[in-house]
Amino acid sequence: MKLAFLYAGQGSQHPGMGADLYQAYPEFRAVLDGARLDFDIKTVSFTDPDGVLNQTEYTQPCMVAFAAGMTAILAGKGIRPNYAAGLSLGEYSALAAAGVFTATQAVELAAFRGRAMAQAAAGVPCGMTAVLGLDRDKLQAACQAASSEGVVEIANYNCPGQLVIGGHKAAVDAAAARAKELGAKRCLPLKVSGPFHTSLLAPAGDALRQRFASEHFGPMQFPVLFNCLGREMGEGDTIPALLERQVQSSVYMEDTIRRMEDLGVDTIVEIGPGKVLSGFVKKTAPAIKTIPVETCADIDALCAALKGE
Known part of the structure; x- marks a missing residue:
C-alpha cells in the first residue's frame, strides 16, 4: 500500500x-x-x-x-x-x-x-465563482476576454469539470458570462471574503x-x-x-x-x-x-x- x-x-x-x-x-x-x-x-x-x-x-x-x-x-x-x-x-x-x-x-x-x-x-471589490463543465483552455480564454474589466484568473483547478475563477468582481462576472457562452454548464458565485489564489x-x-x-x-x-x-x-x-x-x-x-x-x-x-x-x-x-x-x-x-x- x-x-x-x-x-x-x-x-x-x-x-x-x-x-x-x-x-x-x-x-x-x-x-x-x-x-x-x-x-x-x-x-x-x-x-x-x-x-x-x-x-x-x-x-x-x-x-x-x-x-x-x-x-x-x-x-x-x-x-x-x-x-x-x-x-x-x-x-x-x-x-x-x-x-x-x-x-x-x-x-x-x-x-x-x-x-x-x-x-x-480589505476594500477590494472582489469575487470568486465556481465554473462547472468547462475545460481549462476555454476558461482561460474567457478570463482573457474579460481582462479589460480588471483582474480575473483561474484560482483553483479542483478536478475535471470544476474550476474556480477569482479577481475583481466586474471581471469575474464578465468571465463567468463568457464561460457560459463557451459551454459552461453552471457558474456559481462563492461566498468568500477575498480573491484568494490570485x-x-x-x-x-x-x-x-x-x-x-x-x-x-x-x-x-x-x-x-x-x-x-x-x-x-x-x-x-x-x-x-x-x-x-x-x-x-x-x-x-x-x-x-x-x-x-x-x-x-x-x-x-x-x-x-x-x-x-x-x-x-x-x-x-x-x-x-x-x-x-x-x-x-x-x-x-x-x-x-x-x-x-
Missing part, C-alpha cells in the same frame, strides 16, 4: 469540529492546548458563540490545529503517509505532518497567513516572505506535493518561496491528485473536516481509495480498513 494524507482547506470548517477528539485523545488536546493565539481556539472551534469561525483570520488557525491534532492521533496509531498534500491552507498541515513545521508553529503561521490575506483583500493577494505573499525570514523550516521527512506546482518541489525550489507563491497563484489540486496516482498512491486519507477532497479524488483518479477522517468513529473505521477488517 502507498498511503497519502490530503488535508482540507478553508470552507470545510464548522462549529463542533474536533470536540469529540479533544475529549478522547490526549494527542489532540496537546495540540489545541498548546496553541498560542489571541483567542480561545477551543471555544471558536467547538461552539463558535460569536460567529467568527468563518472569518479567515479565525478559520485558518482552527483548521490547521484540527489537522495537526488528527495527524498526531494517527501517528500515535502508527499511521504515517508516504506522501502528503493539502488544499490551500491544508498545505501548512501537510508540511507539519512532514516535520517541516511543529504543530504550534503551523497554527501560528496559519493565523498570520489568515490576517495577511484578510488585510490584502495576483490580487500579492501583498499577503509579501507579508509571508518577511515572516518566513525568521522561521525555522525543518527537514522534510516525506515528500509534500505543492499547490502551485501540482507535484513535489524540484531542484531550485524552496519551501518559503513556494508558500509565498501559493497564496497568490493557482491551486493545482487535480494535477496533484494525478501526480499521486503516478507515484503509485492507492489510498488517500482525507483529514477533514468534510469530504470535499474525496469528491475531487473520485472525479480525478477513481481507482484511488479515499477514506475521510473527522471524528472518533472515523478513526476507528480507518484503523479497521487499513488492517483489512
Whole structure:
C-alpha cells in the first residue's frame, strides 16, 4: 500500500469540529492546548458563540490545529503517509505532518497567513465563482476576454469539470458570462471574503516572505506535493518561496491528485473536516481509495480498513 494524507482547506470548517477528539485523545488536546493565539481556539472551534469561525483570520488557525491534532492521533496509531498534500491552507498541515513545521508553529503561521490575506483583500471589490463543465483552455480564454474589466484568473483547478475563477468582481462576472457562452454548464458565485489564489493577494505573499525570514523550516521527512506546482518541489525550489507563491497563484489540486496516482498512491486519507477532497479524488483518479477522517468513529473505521477488517 502507498498511503497519502490530503488535508482540507478553508470552507470545510464548522462549529463542533474536533470536540469529540479533544475529549478522547490526549494527542489532540496537546495540540489545541498548546496553541498560542489571541483567542480561545477551543471555544471558536467547538461552539463558535460569536460567529467568527468563518472569518479567515479565525478559520485558518482552527483548521490547521484540527489537522495537526488528527495527524498526531494517527501517528500515535502508527499511521504515517508516504506522501502528503493539502488544499490551500491544508498545505501548512501537510508540511507539519512532514516535520517541516511543529504543530504550534503551523497554527501560528496559519493565523498570520489568515490576517495577511484578510488585510490584502480589505476594500477590494472582489469575487470568486465556481465554473462547472468547462475545460481549462476555454476558461482561460474567457478570463482573457474579460481582462479589460480588471483582474480575473483561474484560482483553483479542483478536478475535471470544476474550476474556480477569482479577481475583481466586474471581471469575474464578465468571465463567468463568457464561460457560459463557451459551454459552461453552471457558474456559481462563492461566498468568500477575498480573491484568494490570485495576483490580487500579492501583498499577503509579501507579508509571508518577511515572516518566513525568521522561521525555522525543518527537514522534510516525506515528500509534500505543492499547490502551485501540482507535484513535489524540484531542484531550485524552496519551501518559503513556494508558500509565498501559493497564496497568490493557482491551486493545482487535480494535477496533484494525478501526480499521486503516478507515484503509485492507492489510498488517500482525507483529514477533514468534510469530504470535499474525496469528491475531487473520485472525479480525478477513481481507482484511488479515499477514506475521510473527522471524528472518533472515523478513526476507528480507518484503523479497521487499513488492517483489512
